[in-house]
Amino acid sequence: MKIIVIGCTHAGTAAVSNMKSLYPDAEITVFEKNDNVSFLSCGIALYVGGVVEKAESLFYSSPEQLAELGITMKMNHEVIQIDRTNKTIGARNLMTDEVIEASYDKLVMSTGSWPVIPPIEGIRLNNILLSKNYQHANTIIEKAKHANKITVVGAGYIGIELVEAFQHYGKDVTLIDGEERILNKYLDPEFTDVIESNLSSKGISLALGQTVTKFEGQDGHVSKVITTKDEYETDLVILCIGFKPNTELLKGQVDMLENGAIVVDEYMRTSDKDIFAAGDSCAITYNPTKKPAYIPLATNAVRMGTLVAKNIMEPTIRYMGTQGTSGIKLYNLNIASTGVTETSASFLNMNVKSITIKENDRPEFMPDFHEVTLKVVFEENTHRIVGAQVMSEVDVTQAVNTLSVCIQNEMTIDELGFVDFFFQPHYNKPWNFLNQAGLQAIGS
Numbered sequence: 001m002k003i004i005v006i007g008c009t010h011a012g013t014a015a016v017s018n019m020k021s022l023y024p025d026a027e028i029t030v031f032e033k034n035d036n037v038s039f040l041s042c043g044i045a046l047y048v049g050g051v052v053e054k055a056e057s058l059f060y061s062s063p064e065q066l067a068e069l070g071i072t073m074k075m076n077h078e079v080i081q082i083d084r085t086n087k088t089i090g091a092r093n094l095m096t097d098e099v100i101e102a103s104y105d106k107l108v109m110s111t112g113s114w115p116v117i118p119p120i121e122g123i124r125l126n127n128i129l130l131s132k133n134y135q136h137a138n139t140i141i142e143k144a145k146h147a148n149k150i151t152v153v154g155a156g157y158i159g160i161e162l163v164e165a166f167q168h169y170g171k172d173v174t175l176i177d178g179e180e181r182i183l184n185k186y187l188d189p190e191f192t193d194v195i196e197s198n199l200s201s202k203g204i205s206l207a208l209g210q211t212v213t214k215f216e217g218q219d220g221h222v223s224k225v226i227t228t229k230d231e232y233e234t235d236l237v238i239l240c241i242g243f244k245p246n247t248e249l250l251k252g253q254v255d256m257l258e259n260g261a262i263v264v265d266e267y268m269r270t271s272d273k274d275i276f277a278a279g280d281s282c283a284i285t286y287n288p289t290k291k292p293a294y295i296p297l298a299t300n301a302v303r304m305g306t307l308v309a310k311n312i313m314e315p316t317i318r319y320m321g322t323q324g325t326s327g328i329k330l331y332n333l334n335i336a337s338t339g340v341t342e343t344s345a346s347f348l349n350m351n352v353k354s355i356t357i358k359e360n361d362r363p364e365f366m367p368d369f370h371e372v373t374l375k376v377v378f379e380e381n382t383h384r385i386v387g388a389q390v391m392s393e394v395d396v397t398q399a400v401n402t403l404s405v406c407i408q409n410e411m412t413i414d415e416l417g418f419v420d421f422f423f424q425p426h427y428n429k430p431w432n433f434l435n436q437a438g439l440q441a442i443g444s
Helices: 010-022 041-048 063-068 134-145 157-168 189-201 298-311 342-347 398-408 433-443
Strands: 002-006 027-032 072-075 077-083 088-093 099-103 106-109 113-115 128-130 149-153 172-177 205-208 212-218 221-227 231-233 236-239 243-245 275-277 284-286 291-293 326-330 333-339 352-360 371-379 385-392
Touching (some): 002 010, 010 027, 041 157, 063 072, 134 236, 149 157, 149 231, 157 326, 172 221, 189 205, 189 326, 189 333, 221 236, 333 398, 342 371, 352 433, 371 433, 385 398, 398 433
Parallel strands (some): 027 072, 128 236, 149 172, 149 236
Antiparallel strands (some): 113 243, 212 221, 221 231, 284 291, 326 333, 352 371
């Protein structure tokens, strides 16, 4: 059995390590255009902020480790063609420019994603950077040393974490986003209002509701960002606008969403039974809507890569879908969300209601306690839980993992009120705040 894996970050690393364990006689070859594997790009901001001292620690595997398992590692090899009819691929050695051909019985597409680069005038100026891989991380660190004014474009998780890191080092930071709110995909206004106030109090300039139209430069280096509302002097720009799937190699050969994300079934098979896909290159079932969606997360990628290994010989374990569960820590705030927000539900034609509570995490007779803000979104007719958000200065983010399971298992808000949670004054109240949300929703 010849298995070719294209791309080896999260999904690819999980797939090949598990496949070699399950099928030791399989001939597994990895084609990776970079010289490294398994880089945790979600840790770039921690590296920039000095929490992680060495970028090398953001790798959890290496080409050498995978080669020791008996996997053929074709590093610095970019796949340039897939012929699914003849079951071959063509790849260029980026060091020698030599083009080679290889055949496969099964092909795994784990090519991941790439940052969105809009066609803005001046975008090729120096000091306009991306934030995705190991090389990007090192370049950001080096360039930031010599920059006083830094502009981050895009107020998603990566952008928000970067502005905090830059502000920590005393930089003059501006955050630009076309939406009126930061983190609008993950949180509703009652949460983002608090976070925006927190960022502003640290001296970060929020330029929201405006789109970048042009970059101007001096001596080939960016010096000004022009938007639909204003202009901002800058020494360095980081683009964090979003990601798109790397799937051009299979365009027109397998089923895809409009954005190019490969559609897979519950066993990670594409519309070609011998081609599997996992990670940021493909779409996945989004349990709140029960429809395919593009949700590029490392957690999704490693699960999908593992399932490719389990199912590549025969359908064995199905994927249960995702809720898009995620979390972030910003200054003193611990934040997490899962499923749809009340805002996003309106765009998805979902008829929902919500309950928002503010409750202390522990009994007030304890020496200290902290306020928790929790919002649970549920379908109005069925009462099925479809989303949740939590925020507090104390870390209660694991509550969102619990609510993720609730969504996955189609639990109702009524049932949440009576779930069995333990009580111990050091940790919570007799009525857990998750219970309280359910009880208050019933009574509302």
